[in-house]
Amino acid sequence: MNSGLVMYEEEFRLIAGICDRLTRDANAKVVFLVDKNGQLISSSGHAQNLDTTSLASLTAGNVAAMGGLAKLIGEKEFPNQFHEGERESLHMSIVGGRVVLVVIFDAKSSLGLVRLRVKKAGEELAKVFDGLAKRQTAPGAASPFAEITDDDIDNLFSE
Amino acid sequence: MSFINYSSREINCKIVYYGPGLCGKTTNLQYVYAKTNPDAKGKMISLATETERTLFFDFLPLSLGEIRGFKTRFHLYTVPGQVFYDASRKLILKGVDGVVFVADSQIERMEANLESVENLRVNLGEQGYDLDKIPYVVQYNKRDLPNVATVEELRRLINPRGVPEYQAVAPTGVGVFDTLKAVAKLVLTELKKGG
Numbered sequence: 001m002n003s004g005l006v007m008y009e010e011e012f013r014l015i016a017g018i019c020d021r022l023t024r025d026a027n028a029k030v031v032f033l034v035d036k037n038g039q040l041i042s043s044s045g046h047a048q049n050l051d052t053t054s055l056a057s058l059t060a061g062n063v064a065a066m067g068g069l070a071k072l073i074g075e076k077e078f079p080n081q082f083h084e085g086e087r088e089s090l091h092m093s094i095v096g097g098r099v100v101l102v103v104i105f106d107a108k109s110s111l112g113l114v115r116l117r118v119k120k121a122g123e124e125l126a127k128v129f130d131g132l133a134k135r136q137t138a139p140g141a142a143s144p145f146a147e148i149t150d151d152d153i154d155n156l157f158s159e
Numbered sequence: 160m161s162f163i164n165y166s167s168r169e170i171n172c173k174i175v176y177y178g179p180g181l182c183g184k185t186t187n188l189q190y191v192y193a194k195t196n197p198d199a200k201g202k203m204i205s206l207a208t209e210t211e212r213t214l215f216f217d218f219l220p221l222s223l224g225e226i227r228g229f230k231t232r233f234h235l236y237t238v239p240g241q242v243f244y245d246a247s248r249k250l251i252l253k254g255v256d257g258v259v260f261v262a263d264s265q266i267e268r269m270e271a272n273l274e275s276v277e278n279l280r281v282n283l284g285e286q287g288y289d290l291d292k293i294p295y296v297v298q299y300n301k302r303d304l305p306n307v308a309t310v311e312e313l314r315r316l317i318n319p320r321g322v323p324e325y326q327a328v329a330p331t332g333v334g335v336f337d338t339l340k341a342v343a344k345l346v347l348t349e350l351k352k353g354g
Contacts, residue, residue, distance in 0.1 A: 004160035004161030004162055004163060004254075004256070004350075005160060005161075005162045005163070006162075006163045006165070007162070007163065007164040007165060007166060008165050008166070009165055009166050012164070012165070012166035012167075013166075035160075035162055035254070036253065036254065037160055037162070037173060037253055037254025038173065038218075038234060038254070039162040039171045039173075039234070041162075041164075051201065051202055053201045053202075053220045054201065054202050054204055054218070054220075057204065057218045057220075057234065058204065058218075060253075061206075061215060061216060061250070061251075064250040064251075064253060065215070065247075065250060067250075068246055068249075068250060145163070145170070145227075145350050145351050145353070146351060146353060147227065148226060148227060148347065148350070148351045150348075152226050152227060153226070153344055153347045153348065153351075154344075155226075156223050156224050156225075156226055156231060156343075156347070157223075157340050157343075157344065
């Protein structure tokens with residue numbers, strides 16, 4: 001089985017910092033980062049009133065579907081997507097082949113500005129995720145949950 | 160693929176309900192949603208056709224509680240069962256941590272069950288997974304109907320490897336949580352091994 005994504009404190013702070021800066025620099029309402037499998041990694045901006053779990057799942061579903069479409073026409077993937085709404089728009093960008101950077105913005109920003117800022121933030125994020133991948137596969141990187149006992153798991157299901 | 164976040168102290172896992180069309184995958188999730196404490200669940204999302212057949216997937220985020228200081232969150236997905244939605248099924252298996260196969264116990268659906276198990280094996284293989292190695296549970300649903308195969312017959316056809324199996328009547332909840340608990344436990348055990 002493939003091992004999952006492990007996020008450590010240090011990298012998480014770096015990622016949150018990049019997303020916060022992107023929110024400001026792009027005049028965005030919300031920026032969030034989603035694993036391609038649908039797990040929310042980080043969110044910045046006015047995300048309090050948003051159902052970020054559902055957003056993450058649907059983002060991954062959408063990116064996967066567009067990836068399927070891309071393959072059907074002979075493309076590897078569509079690394080950038082833009083969905084224009086009446087008031088708010090959504091820009092999705094695949095970073096490092098593994099995560100999706102999503103920017104929600106309104107008339108206070110523009111697609112051009114978002115694309116420009118996303119490109120820079122994406123490059124920075126890709127470096128952080130490269131580092132994470134190396135750290136995870138480093139020799140001696142044991143399962144972070146090796147210490148979970150069968151009792152711990154059973155207790156989770158006790159009524 | 161699980162997602163472990165040390166910063167927010169969370170473990171997130173993905174479980175997929177698989178099975179032939181109209182076997183009761185969505186009904187399983189709807190029952191879990193209806194019977195779960197509002198604090199423990201997120202919004203259930205169903206991307207369905209006008210006739211309520213699953214078009215892309217159903218999604219239900221569920222919190223089970225804490226384990227060693229980590230919140231455990233399970234993301235439950237169903238796939239569309241109808242044969243022609245194979246492309247969608249493949250996509251939803253990406254990053255899966257555990258699979259529930261929901262079989263329709265009715266005798267006339269046996270061929271559809273077998274086709275679906277085979278389709279699961281092939282689609283998992285395309286994502287780099289092996290059905291014989293992944294956390295896997297089988298549910299024999301619709302046990303309340305008159306024309307059902309015996310459990311022995313279902314086991315012989317669908318579960319020759321003898322993975323954990325449960326009889327169910329999804330609309331009334333019989334076997335629904337037993338199935339979910341079993342697969343969640345297998346997923347956590349796999350995580351412990353460092354899978």
